[in-house]
Amino acid sequence: MKKPISTGNCGLCRRKFSKSAMTRHLKSCRDQSSTTPAESKGVAPAKTFHVLVEGRFLPDFWLHLEVPAAATLEKLDRFLRAIWLECCGHMSAFTIGGTRYSVSPNRDSFFGGPREQNMKQKLYEVLSVGTVFEHEYDFGTPTVLKLKVVDERERTGGSTDIAVLARNDLPSIVCETCGQPATQVCSGCIWNAPAWFCDKCAKDHECGEEMFLPVVNSPRVGTCGYCG
Ligand SMILES: [Zn+2]
Ligand SMILES: [Zn+2]
Numbered sequence: 426m427k428k429p430i431s432t433g434n435c436g437l438c439r440r441k442f443s444k445s446a447m448t449r450h451l452k453s454c455r456d457q458s459s460t461t462p463a464e465s466k467g468v469a470p471a472k473t474f475h476v477l478v479e480g481r482f483l484p485d486f487w488l489h490l491e492v493p494a495a496a497t498l499e500k501l502d503r504f505l506r507a508i509w510l511e512c513c514g515h516m517s518a519f520t521i522g523g524t525r526y527s528v529s530p531n532r533d534s535f536f537g538g539p540r541e542q543n544m545k546q547k548l549y550e551v552l553s554v555g556t557v558f559e560h561e562y563d564f565g566t567p568t569v570l571k572l573k574v575v576d577e578r579e580r581t582g583g584s585t586d587i588a589v590l591a592r593n594d595l596p597s598i599v600c601e602t603c604g605q606p607a608t609q610v611c612s613g614c615i616w617n618a619p620a621w622f623c624d625k626c627a628k629d630h631e632c633g634e635e636m637f638l639p640v641v642n643s644p645r646v647g648t649c650g651y652c653g
């Protein structure tokens with residue numbers, strides 16, 4: 426079966442692009458839309474990073490973010506939890522250039538690994554254009570994200586919030602029994618097919634109703650108690 430191409434809409438011009446074309450498109454689309462408003466003259470521009478985020482093992486889930494360079498890792502962590510990850514308050518950590526930045530750093534390197542840092546660092550202190558890094562949420566049943574700083578630019582009079590520049594469309598996942606669109610995933614079988622079903626075929630799956638989670642637009646789909 427041929428895998429469908431992952432697509433999404435540009436948040437600026439609303440046009441649809443494939444995942445592979447979106448990074449390039451956003452560069453030109455943002456060039457055109459970044460006219461400095463008159464009232465912000467004299468205000469110092471602030472650096473922002475364009476960050477591509479994708480599921481490490483489910484790359485059809487992706488986000489393009491504009492993140493103020495002065496934001497902390499903690500702020501980015503909170504944003505990723507809110508849009509994609511949060512189920513029951515698990516721990517999380519970034520890994521950047523071999524250093525781990527954790528919500529609750531292990532000061533005594535309990536696992537024999539390097540001492541962890543906290544998430545108070547500002548992005549410009551640890552990232553630059555081209556940096557590839559990871560975010561892990563929930564160390565028991567982890568969702569791992571791959572992040573890349575694609576670009577940076579100066580933006581005048583912008584807000585200090587993180588903005589979504591583009592986001593994937595819900596991947597078209599079909600029921601592995603009948604081929605209709607899948608609506609539920611068995612959390613016990615997610616890494617061993619068949620696990621994706623429509624409502625009707627889910628009833629016949631041996632694991633039982635309580636193992637099912639809804640199909641949602643997040644790389645944490647089907648994990649722990651995540652319902653979107
Ligand atoms: Zn656009
Ligand atoms: Zn959970």
Ligand SMILES: [Zn+2]
Pocket residue numbers: 600601602603604605622623624625626627
């Ligand atoms: Zn079905």
Ligand SMILES: [Zn+2]
Pocket residue numbers: 611612613614620630631632636
């Ligand atoms: Zn199952």
